[in-house]
Amino acid sequence: MEFQSVVRARRMVRRYDPDRPVPHEILRRCLDNAVRAPSAGFSQGWDFVVLHTDPERETFWSATTSDGAPDDPWLSGIRAAPVLIVCCSHKDAYLDRYAAPDKGWTDRDEARWPVPYWDIDTGMASLLILLTAVDAGLGSLFFGVPAEQHGPVHAALQIPVSRTIIGVVALGYALPGPKSPSLRRHRRTGADVTHWGRFGT
Numbered sequence: 001m002e003f004q005s006v007v008r009a010r011r012m013v014r015r016y017d018p019d020r021p022v023p024h025e026i027l028r029r030c031l032d033n034a035v036r037a038p039s040a041g042f043s044q045g046w047d048f049v050v051l052h053t054d055p056e057r058e059t060f061w062s063a064t065t066s067d068g069a070p071d072d073p074w075l076s077g078i079r080a081a082p083v084l085i086v087c088c089s090h091k092d093a094y095l096d097r098y099a100a101p102d103k104g105w106t107d108r109d110e111a112r113w114p115v116p117y118w119d120i121d122t123g124m125a126s127l128l129i130l131l132t133a134v135d136a137g138l139g140s141l142f143f144g145v146p147a148e149q150h151g152p153v154h155a156a157l158q159i160p161v162s163r164t165i166i167g168v169v170a171l172g173y174a175l176p177g178p179k180s181p182s183l184r185r186h187r188r189t190g191a192d193v194t195h196w197g198r199f200g201t
Helices: 003-009 024-034 054-064 073-079 091-097 117-135 147-157 181-185
Strands: 046-051 083-090 139-143 163-172
Touching: 003 117, 024 046, 024 083, 024 117, 046 054, 046 117, 054 083, 054 147, 083 091, 083 117, 091 117, 117 139, 117 163, 147 163
Parallel strands: none
Antiparallel strands: 046 083, 083 163, 139 163
């Protein structure tokens, strides 16, 4: 698929065919492309926990949902996704990298960072997974884990406390369903958000 077509076709898919597994070669391509994302200082502070069997996915859902939650139509559609990829950032990889001799900082002071690049870079890697999925004919969704459920997910999936869960990518073959009501807001155009020379121009 041409790049412009991939970008225009990308959307958040909330309903999946549970009877069509994701081919392993496509899943590997998604992950191989993820590590092509840019990262500050080539720190590469990201990890991806892939859940592709029924027990693995159920471990995640058990850690993040209550007993009554499966009746939620939004959640029911996503629970059918045959693959979940938990995307984690690693702040220490960046603090260590920029304390290295070639970077010139002599400490690991987090205050030196104007924004958390470890989270931003992991988000960019996640987007490459989403785009690769579209290119392969799959549906995908990036969704967050509520703050109060990070601890249970860390424990259930044995994720080190040094890693931060940025979000989860669901992958699978899309089923038709209702459009998100958020789309009524309409997409802002490039002209709407571009400022030439100074903000507001």
